[in-house]
Amino acid sequence: MPTPNLRRWLGIELIEVSALEKTVSTLGGGLAILALIAISTWALPAGGATAVITSMGASSVLLFGVPHGQLSQPWPVIAGHCISAVIGVSCARCISHPVIAAACAVGLAIGAMQQLKCIHPPGGATAFTAVMGGSAIRELGFSFVLFPVLTNAVVMVLLAILINYAFPWRRYPNAFRIPAPSPPASLLPDDSPPTHEDIIAAIRSLDSFVDVSEEELVRLVEILKTHPGKSA
Structure with a gap:
């Protein structure tokens, strides 16, 4: 086992949660992604679904692995993804060089999320996807923001509410939590x-x-x- 100093430098978590907590996180995240795969595949049959699901997969880690974290709450999840999608689509349309457009999209998305108090790390992936996700996503234009991004984010939040509700110490969002x-x-x-x-x-x-x-x-x-x- 690493020494205490090595654990600190590596950032290894000191506390392990119970087996039940780990099980709920595992099953909840898996069920959420299963639902989003169905939605995204139907919305983007040409192959863009994979890129969209990638950012939502990162959200599932936060919603089901760290349900009480500030970055996991409904406003950061929904607004973070949608604002980042708007910025990503705008950069894709206004900047011809895709690499520069992607860099601007991610950077501006971070700044916007900070300003609007909705920092959600997977939002950066959504902004990147809007630029580099392929023709199926680019053809959607700003419709990409509403469907599948907004739809997926709302579905993810609703699933987190429903799945975590059965466990009083995990209830989501924080307003529903029973300490x-x-x-x-x-x-x-x-x-x-x-x-x-x-x-x-x-x-x-x-x-x-x-x-x-x-x-x-x-x-x-x-x-x-x-x-x-x-x-x-």
Whole structure:
């Protein structure tokens, strides 16, 4: 097994979720992609479906592997894909050189998603696909945004809501989530920082992938204790 320092440098997750959590993530992601393959293949029979499904496959990892992450919520998923698709189609039409068009599409999509608070990494793949996805996608023009991109994104979100709803600790989006029972209160004084064991126990009690490092959690606690109500 890697040493703690090596795990930190490699970014290996400290906490493993339960077998049930892994199973739900696996089956949920697979079912979602099965549905999207059917939709995209019907919409793009000439072969463009593969390129579209690629970006949605990345979304399924977030929606079913990290359902409570900020990048997995409905607004980032739907708006991130659609805005990126609009930018991708626009760049494909306005820039004749495909490589430059693809680079501009991805870069502008990132900037737009940041500005509109809908950062969703697979959106970059959607912007790229609009430029480099082949003739079947280019022929759709801006219709590509509504179908299959918007349709696929909405279907993905609805499937995430339905599949995760059966598991209270996984309910999606975050507004539907029922938190897991809190662990026993720490016996440490209020002014004592959390220990490594405290942080690990707190994360493990969630039984869900948490997209934040131990160092970031410690730093947040320090900020709250030093400057409550203020940002760093």
